[in-house]
Amino acid sequence: MDGNDIIEWLNEGVDQWVSGQSVDCVILGYGNHTLYILAMKWKGIESWTLPGGFIFKNESMDQAATRVLKDRTGLDFPFLKQFHTFGNHDRRDETQVDRELAVLGIKNPKVVSWFKQRFITTGYIALVNIEDCELQQDPMSDDIAWHPVENLPSMLFDHKEIIETALQQIKIQINYLPVGLSLLPEKFTMKDFQKLYECISQVELDRANFQKKILKLGITERLEKQMGGGAHKAPYLYKFDEQKYQELLDKGIGFMS
Amino acid sequence: MDGNDIIEWLNEGVDQWVSGQSVDCVILGYGNHTLYILAMKWKGIESWTLPGGFIFKNESMDQAATRVLKDRTGLDFPFLKQFHTFGNHDRRDETQVDRELAVLGIKNPKVVSWFKQRFITTGYIALVNIEDCELQQDPMSDDIAWHPVENLPSMLFDHKEIIETALQQIKIQINYLPVGLSLLPEKFTMKDFQKLYECISQVELDRANFQKKILKLGITERLEKQMGGGAHKAPYLYKFDEQKYQELLDKGIGFMS
DNA sequence: ACAAAAGTGTTTATAATACACCCATGA
DNA sequence: TCATGGGTGTATTATAAACACTTTTGT
Numbered sequence: 001m002d003g004n005d006i007i008e009w010l011n012e013g014v015d016q017w018v019s020g021q022s023v024d025c026v027i028l029g030y031g032n033h034t035l036y037i038l039a040m041k042w043k044g045i046e047s048w049t050l051p052g053g054f055i056f057k058n059e060s061m062d063q064a065a066t067r068v069l070k071d072r073t074g075l076d077f078p079f080l081k082q083f084h085t086f087g088n089h090d091r092r093d094e095t096q097v098d099r100e101l102a103v104l105g106i107k108n109p110k111v112v113s114w115f116k117q118r119f120i121t122t123g124y125i126a127l128v129n130i131e132d133c134e135l136q137q138d139p140m141s142d143d144i145a146w147h148p149v150e151n152l153p154s155m156l157f158d159h160k161e162i163i164e165t166a167l168q169q170i171k172i173q174i175n176y177l178p179v180g181l182s183l184l185p186e187k188f189t190m191k192d193f194q195k196l197y198e199c200i201s202q203v204e205l206d207r208a209n210f211q212k213k214i215l216k217l218g219i220t221e222r223l224e225k226q227m228g229g230g231a232h233k234a235p236y237l238y239k240f241d242e243q244k245y246q247e248l249l250d251k252g253i254g255f256m257s
Numbered sequence: 258m259d260g261n262d263i264i265e266w267l268n269e270g271v272d273q274w275v276s277g278q279s280v281d282c283v284i285l286g287y288g289n290h291t292l293y294i295l296a297m298k299w300k301g302i303e304s305w306t307l308p309g310g311f312i313f314k315n316e317s318m319d320q321a322a323t324r325v326l327k328d329r330t331g332l333d334f335p336f337l338k339q340f341h342t343f344g345n346h347d348r349r350d351e352t353q354v355d356r357e358l359a360v361l362g363i364k365n366p367k368v369v370s371w372f373k374q375r376f377i378t379t380g381y382i383a384l385v386n387i388e389d390c391e392l393q394q395d396p397m398s399d400d401i402a403w404h405p406v407e408n409l410p411s412m413l414f415d416h417k418e419i420i421e422t423a424l425q426q427i428k429i430q431i432n433y434l435p436v437g438l439s440l441l442p443e444k445f446t447m448k449d450f451q452k453l454y455e456c457i458s459q460v461e462l463d464r465a466n467f468q469k470k471i472l473k474l475g476i477t478e479r480l481e482k483q484m485g486g487g488a489h490k491a492p493y494l495y496k497f498d499e500q501k502y503q504e505l506l507d508k509g510i511g512f513m514s
Numbered sequence: 515a516c517a518a519a520a521g522t523g524t525t526t527a528t529a530a531t532a533c534a535c536c537c538a539t540g541a
Numbered sequence: 542t543c544a545t546g547g548g549t550g551t552a553t554t555a556t557a558a559a560c561a562c563t564t565t566t567g568t
Contacts, residue, residue, distance in 0.1 A: 061345070191547085
């Protein structure tokens with residue numbers, strides 16, 4: 001999309017979108033024993049933003065979030081859940097909006113005042129398998145990339161706060177969310193799973209006890225060994241029994257203390 | 258407030274409020290071993306609504322919720338927390354809006370279209386001590402009353418769903434919310450506390466084990482006995498050590514399995 | 515004196531924790 | 542053959558659950 005297309009897209013959009021409301025997605029991925037968050041860079045601005053969007057008048061908030069996620073990652077039915085709505089009246093920094101509008105060459109007063117109005121945004125948590133994603137930029141961005149949670153770039157507006165709130169919520173709800181099922185690849189080792197838990201909960205776990213507990217839950221199926229991981233005994237690969245995993249979550253039974 | 262006052266209040270309000278956004282409070286109280294929710298009855302309509310309101314352009318969502326709660330109950334600093342935003346585009350039943358507008362005699366097109374626009378609402382949970390509340394009707398209501406959770410009246414729009422979501426959330430988060438501190442009177446018996454837990458969690462607990470566990474937490478202080486409760490041993494009254502209670506919650510340590 | 519409900523104690527089962535041991539692997 | 546990390550076992554401790562026994566109260 002070049003400059004004129006964007007202007008056209010916005011001119012049409014502002015009539016079709018619900019005013020003053022947006023959704024932002026904290027999309028979490030996992031790989032190399034590290035948690036990542038997907039972020040985009042607004043054109044001509046050195047701050048990154050969460051993948052977000054506006055809400056069409058004939059769609060629900062949940063549908064808008066699903067659409068945003070699909071547009072950025074290509075995924076159809078990932079785990080997606082609202083977690084908090086950010087409603088401070090001064091949450092958007094007007095100078096950053098001004099700069100972006102200047103970069104995009106937007107002068108249409110209707111569009112300008114659209115962007116300058118007060119916005120509340122509802123944050124959604126998405127848990128995805130990085131390898132399944134086909135990243136796609138949005139019209140206002142010129143980059144989209146995974147960033148390690150431990151090393152986030154400078155973020156626009158209150159997006160850092162949104163991420164922190166999301167991570168906190170996931171930590172609290174870890175035993176009620178399909179973190180393993182959604183974030184791990186189809187085949188994984190117990191170590192992968194354990195490190196994922198440790199990344200999210202920020203607590204170190206005992207290797208032996210973790211393994212026993214997970215196995216006892218009966219949500220995994222043991223596959224072949226993963227050879228070639230180094231000079232040591234090869235670990236088994238596992239995959240999830242999705243149905244049993246889901247049943248455990250539905251019952252609200254956590255599986256770590 | 259009579260009819261003309263309301264019309265005047267609305268005419269002014271629609272210019273000062275953020276459009277398309279509201280807050281609704283699920284205000285929980287406890288007494289007689291029963292959970293209650295505060296609801297109001299819109300004038301001339303046989304449905305009850307949650308105490309709610311619109312958001313002034315210069316206040317945050319949280320401030321709006323705090324204001325609504327203060328206006329209805331007189332309380333200044335009760336426990337209040339956002340729990341979910343309801344964003345379906347068809348969540349408000351237009352015929353009910355029409356009827357209410359007719360009852361109030363509202364014809365000003367600006368006000369009519371204000372009420373007929375799409376609204377999202379953010380739900381807040383409040384935990385209050387019933388005895389501390391001084392209930393106050395809002396301009397559009399002609400009744401305000403506590404309703405047992407087990408026996409709610411017919412509710413407007415999706416307010417039943419909002420209540421159910423709130424109750425579900427409280428159930429999940431029971432060990433991280435100040436349910437005892439906020440819902441019990443200053444002096445209470447262990448039985449009161451236990452029944453409160455049972456009401457919220459919908460699980461029956463063992464009397465002896467409950468008592469031991471709570472005592473072991475060290476968040477209570479034993480007071481005099483409560484005589485006159487019937488032909489049986491008199492139970493002790495307790496009060497909370499607020500600081501220690503709060504410390505427990507902050508650490509995220511639940512106190513029931 | 516009795517029934518009702520409170521306080522406290524005991525036993526048993528279950529789960530969490532810590533750590534030890536041996537094994538398979540690639541260098 | 543050796544260091545590394547993996548699988549599994551065991552002893553210990555802590556917590557949860559079930560229930561029994563005694564005490565206090567008003568009638």
